[in-house]
Amino acid sequence: MNRIHLHIPSDLLFERVVRASAAELGTTMGFSDERIEDLKLAVSEAVTNAIEHGNSGKRTASVEVIFSLDQDKLEIEIIDSGPGVQSFNTDRRVVEEDNLEAGMLRGFGMYLISELVDQYEVQSSSEGTCLKLRIFRPNKPS
Amino acid sequence: MNRIHLHIPSDLLFERVVRASAAELGTTMGFSDERIEDLKLAVSEAVTNAIEHGNSGKRTASVEVIFSLDQDKLEIEIIDSGPGVQSFNTDRRVVEEDNLEAGMLRGFGMYLISELVDQYEVQSSSEGTCLKLRIFRPNKPS
Amino acid sequence: MSDVSTVIKREELGDVAILRILTNSVDAVSASAIEQASSNMNPITVLDFADVAFINSAGISVLLKFVVAARKEGHKIFCIHVSPHHQKIFKMVEMTRFMPIIEEQDLAAYVDANGAQAPSS
Amino acid sequence: MSDVSTVIKREELGDVAILRILTNSVDAVSASAIEQASSNMNPITVLDFADVAFINSAGISVLLKFVVAARKEGHKIFCIHVSPHHQKIFKMVEMTRFMPIIEEQDLAAYVDANGAQAPSS
Numbered sequence: 001m002n003r004i005h006l007h008i009p010s011d012l013l014f015e016r017v018v019r020a021s022a023a024e025l026g027t028t029m030g031f032s033d034e035r036i037e038d039l040k041l042a043v044s045e046a047v048t049n050a051i052e053h054g055n056s057g058k059r060t061a062s063v064e065v066i067f068s069l070d071q072d073k074l075e076i077e078i079i080d081s082g083p084g085v086q087s088f089n090t091d092r093r094v095v096e097e098d099n100l101e102a103g104m105l106r107g108f109g110m111y112l113i114s115e116l117v118d119q120y121e122v123q124s125s126s127e128g129t130c131l132k133l134r135i136f137r138p139n140k141p142s
Numbered sequence: 143m144n145r146i147h148l149h150i151p152s153d154l155l156f157e158r159v160v161r162a163s164a165a166e167l168g169t170t171m172g173f174s175d176e177r178i179e180d181l182k183l184a185v186s187e188a189v190t191n192a193i194e195h196g197n198s199g200k201r202t203a204s205v206e207v208i209f210s211l212d213q214d215k216l217e218i219e220i221i222d223s224g225p226g227v228q229s230f231n232t233d234r235r236v237v238e239e240d241n242l243e244a245g246m247l248r249g250f251g252m253y254l255i256s257e258l259v260d261q262y263e264v265q266s267s268s269e270g271t272c273l274k275l276r277i278f279r280p281n282k283p284s
Numbered sequence: 285m286s287d288v289s290t291v292i293k294r295e296e297l298g299d300v301a302i303l304r305i306l307t308n309s310v311d312a313v314s315a316s317a318i319e320q321a322s323s324n325m326n327p328i329t330v331l332d333f334a335d336v337a338f339i340n341s342a343g344i345s346v347l348l349k350f351v352v353a354a355r356k357e358g359h360k361i362f363c364i365h366v367s368p369h370h371q372k373i374f375k376m377v378e379m380t381r382f383m384p385i386i387e388e389q390d391l392a393a394y395v396d397a398n399g400a401q402a403p404s405s
Numbered sequence: 406m407s408d409v410s411t412v413i414k415r416e417e418l419g420d421v422a423i424l425r426i427l428t429n430s431v432d433a434v435s436a437s438a439i440e441q442a443s444s445n446m447n448p449i450t451v452l453d454f455a456d457v458a459f460i461n462s463a464g465i466s467v468l469l470k471f472v473v474a475a476r477k478e479g480h481k482i483f484c485i486h487v488s489p490h491h492q493k494i495f496k497m498v499e500m501t502r503f504m505p506i507i508e509e510q511d512l513a514a515y516v517d518a519n520g521a522q523a524p525s526s
């Protein structure tokens with residue numbers, strides 16, 4: 001199995017670097033263009049949450065990303081050292097009139113992640129949160 | 143100062159991930175498109191050498207890449223755990239008839255690196271090699 | 285990054301304002317520069333996504349600010365040149381209810397019908 | 406990755422072989438698939454770099470295999486649609502002495518002069 005590690009400071013500028021790496025690894029895995037777009041978006045949402053909610057934007061706190069490639073899947077772990085979260089809400093979340101009027105324009109991240117990847121897992125404690133995303137290869141290499 | 147760490151297995155497939163990260167960070171630094179191409183090529187050559195000559199392609203030996211961004215420059219350290227090198231030859235190296243006939247089609251990497259970056263430094267010992275590349279920002283942010 | 289003119293190019297086509305998003309990534313980094321253009325809309329405003337390769341939820345959030353600003357004034361907002369992937373994402377979160385996707389020819393037809401000069405192609 | 410047909414598309418324009426490199430990265434990963442096409446050249450062969458965004462020295466090395474193969478047969482090899490960045494790199498290592506860069510119209514003119522049908526545009 002191949003592992004790629006990436007550490008970035010908690011600055012949303014560097015979310016773009018993780019995203020670019022994810023795209024490249026999606027290509028390596030032979031994913032379709034559309035699947036690579038799904039991957040980029042899911043990774044982007046997870047890293048954004050790790051920076052904003054996990055590390056509360058403390059630049060000195062880094063976000064660790066581990067990409068694990070094997071025959072049948074790409075697994076991505078996004079790890080922060082924040083206060084953790086009791087439970088994630090991955091219910092369908094759509095734009096609503098009331099929310100627009102109240103200026104509540106966020107909250108799509110976890111729903112998008114849950115829809116875009118094949119599997120996800122959360123491990124969270126007072127030491128931090130690890131979100132694990134998995135995308136499977138369309139068909140096994142011969 | 144911002145630091146991004148990246149670890150890859152010694153497989154040339156993952157040189158592309160480092161290159162994609164370098165390109166994204168070049169954009170973040172405000173480098174011109176042409177300068178970003180220079181950066182990508184220099185990083186690509188350095189990572190290729192670290193994989194091929196440093197770690198001799200032993201996949202389990204990882205190559206570490208550290209990007210350090212500050213106000214005036216991007217510095218990239220490419221670190222392997224190979225046997226080290228006495229001295230690098232960065233003389234101008236061009237395609238030559240005799241070499242073509244002898245099938246010697248390599249050896250441009252260090253020359254290209256030395257031309258494309260603003261500064262470079264080598265630290266090498268029997269523990270491994272660290273090649274440090276620097277590219278400066280065109281003008282300081284106000 | 286913070287210079288709005290490098291991130292949005294504003295054009296008028298008849299009475300329609302067309303805001304061409306020039307950054308390829310509509311995300312937290314480009315959001316504030318994009319947002320500035322939401323103060324300069326027409327009764328009919330079209331966001332052009334031709335150059336946009338990526339949108340995340342921070343990007344969706346800034347797009348919704350255009351929706352909010354348009355609704356306050358009773359204005360209408362549309363989008364054009366949305367990639368298949370982003371059409372999927374927009375449908376998932378029902379963005380399209382508030383920012384319908386239109387076709388280039390429908391925009392041209394509207395502008396023609398309203399007596400404005402269509403740009404020569 | 407190893408399927409040559411996905412990495413190189415071979416076309417004939419009159420008696421000229423045009424090898425369109427379809428991968429955007431000419432590097433160690435794509436090298437072996439690209440190299441396979443070097444066994445299928447014409448007396449005049451043109452490498453088309455229109456889709457190529459990146460070339461490193463592992464890529465230069467595989468391009469030189471085309472030069473070597475062409476020289477063995479007394480054939481000529483040219484390249485077309487080389488980006489300004491890669492023109493710079495090719496000049497640095499003097500690739501252009503062995504694989505001159507030509508313009509689209511010069512290729513078309515040559516093909517015309519030699520009585521071949523130019524492709525309808």
Ligand SMILES: Nc1ncnc2c1ncn2[C@@H]1O[C@H](COP(=O)(O)OP(=O)(O)O)[C@@H](O)[C@H]1O
Binds near residue numbers: 054
């Ligand atoms: N890494 C994390 N650490 C702590 N809390 C988190 C983390 N990721 C998500 N959350 C919590 O889950 C909520 C929902 O996240 P999300 O659906 O992405 O919406 P948004 O980030 O726009 O609020 C966040 O508001 C936050 O409270």
Ligand SMILES: Nc1ncnc2c1ncn2[C@@H]1O[C@H](COP(=O)(O)OP(=O)(O)O)[C@@H](O)[C@H]1O
Binds near residue numbers: 191195196224230252
């Ligand atoms: N990281 C490294 N560790 C050990 N030796 C190296 C390293 N990088 C370069 N070298 C040595 O320097 C030589 C020149 O490298 P380069 O100019 O890139 O050409 P090439 O890699 O094509 O041989 C290599 O052949 C190798 O002997």
